[in-house]
Amino acid sequence: MAKITVQTHEQVLVYRDGVFESRLEPGRHTVRQVRRTRQERIDRRVRQLSVSGQEIFTADGVTVRVTAIARWQVTDARAFVEKAENPEDLLHVALQLEIRDAVGRHELDELLRPEGRDAVAAALAGAATPQADAAAPALVRTDAPDEGTDAPDHASGARVQGTNAPEHGASAPGGLRATAVEFGITVLDVAVRDLGVVGELRSALAETAIEKQRGRAALERARGEAAALRSLANSAKLLDDHPALATLRLVQAAAESGATVVLTPDGLPSRA
Numbered sequence: 311m312a313k314i315t316v317q318t319h320e321q322v323l324v325y326r327d328g329v330f331e332s333r334l335e336p337g338r339h340t341v342r343q344v345r346r347t348r349q350e351r352i353d354r355r356v357r358q359l360s361v362s363g364q365e366i367f368t369a370d371g372v373t374v375r376v377t378a379i380a381r382w383q384v385t386d387a388r389a390f391v392e393k394a395e396n397p398e399d400l401l402h403v404a405l406q407l408e409i410r411d412a413v414g415r416h417e418l419d420e421l422l423r424p425e426g427r428d429a430v431a432a433a434l435a436g437a438a439t440p441q442a443d444a445a446a447p448a449l450v451r452t453d454a455p456d457e458g459t460d461a462p463d464h465a466s467g468a469r470v471q472g473t474n475a476p477e478h479g480a481s482a483p484g485g486l487r488a489t490a491v492e493f494g495i496t497v498l499d500v501a502v503r504d505l506g507v508v509g510e511l512r513s514a515l516a517e518t519a520i521e522k523q524r525g526r527a528a529l530e531r532a533r534g535e536a537a538a539l540r541s542l543a544n545s546a547k548l549l550d551d552h553p554a555l556a557t558l559r560l561v562q563a564a565a566e567s568g569a570t571v572v573l574t575p576d577g578l579p580s581r582a
Contacts, residue, residue, distance in 0.1 A: 311559040312344040316351075321387045323350040329386065352387040359402060365508060366410050370417040377504040378409050378434065386494030397493035405500070408437050413505075421505060431502045438486045438497040483496065 315338050316322050322334040324341060325348045341347055359380045365373050380403065384390045394400055412433040419427035486511070490497045549556045 312341050314339045314341050314349065319353060319355045321352045321354055321384075323352065323391055324348075325350070325385055330392075334388065340459065342365075350387075352384055352390060354384050354387070354570055356381055356383045358382075359398070359405065361402065361405055361409060364406060364409060366413045366530050368418050369414060370418060370420060372418040374413065374418065374421060375506055375508050376406065376409055376413055376502065377498060378502050380405055380500045381498040382490065382495050383498065385496045389492070389494030397495065400493060401486075401490060401495060401497075404486045408434060408486040408500075412437070416548050418507070419564075425500060425506055430505070433499075434500040434502065438490070438500045456499075463561050 314322060314334065316334050316336045318336045320336065323330065324332045324334060326346055328348075331347070341349070359382060361376075361378045361380075364376050364378075366376055368374055380401075390397055394486070412430045414432075416426050416430065421430070460580075486497065486500075
């Protein structure tokens, strides 16, 4: 007999002679005949999966580099242990294919606009999370299994309803959602952290942006000069219509600078 303590964030699967025997929830448990048993501890806390710097062709043949992040957790410990040797690696590949499919539908000009990036993020979230199934009335929602682990329809390659995979022609078989469900995983959300162009096109876009800013600056300078000339023209016309204003302005300027002004007999001032 042996005592096993299961932490709050864990679940322990007990196998006896290679056959599943029991599932231990958080707490302290007694396991008999330890030599014939094997325990698998599964961490059920939320984890993060990152796909960094994946280069993808857009619909118009331009290469972009995408970095995406997915948050996921184990919801069926037995499927997570029994269905694959490295389920996290399979989830990573499924996420890569889903990103390729979502980005490849759009042209570069669309992806450079906020609406295009939002569409990619929405497509990834729709392919990964259960909420997407609830939003589509023609599909049957299927959440991650919480009882048992045998799923013959998954193992035989059958497509799971409610995964949104049929319209993703280039995605992984069954889609990201179906892959996650098959291996006892629930994908909580997927977000695009970064999306940018690579190579010479990156430099070309940077130069284009710089030229646009230079053009805007030149336009603002031209507008300022035009406004200044317009103001001078209005002032000149006003002085022509009212000569006494020129005399008054000259006196004000001399007073501000501390100069001495001498009035001549004809009434016009001259600076001393």
